[in-house]
Amino acid sequence: MKKQVDFETFFAKAPKPNPSRTLIKGVVCGVRVEAVEEPTMREIRYLDKLVDELAKGKALDKILRKE
Numbered sequence: 001m002k003k004q005v006d007f008e009t010f011f012a013k014a015p016k017p018n019p020s021r022t023l024i025k026g027v028v029c030g031v032r033v034e035a036v037e038e039p040t041m042r043e044i045r046y047l048d049k050l051v052d053e054l055a056k057g058k059a060l061d062k063i064l065r066k067e
Contacts (some may be wrong), residue, residue, distance in 0.1 A: 011043045020064040021046045028052065 005013075021043075025034050028048045036042040053063045 007044055008040050011040060017043070018064075021050070023064045024049050025065060026053075 011017075024046050025032075026049055027033070028045050031045065033042070033045045033049050036045050050063060054060070
């Protein structure tokens with residue numbers, strides 16, 4: 001928080017992301033997560049969708065669907 005990093009830096013320096021995040025499907029703010037082409041925006045949408053679903057009480061294994 002004190003360093004004021006942008007999203008690109010945040011995701012570039014974050015620990016190894018969960019490979020199952022690509023299984024997150026659905027719509028956030030009217031945009032289908034899996035259709036986002038720009039890599040940084042897609043990572044942001046994965047995070048948005050994850051937080052939204054967890055806030056609704058959905059189990060993590062239901063969010064990270066099996067292919």
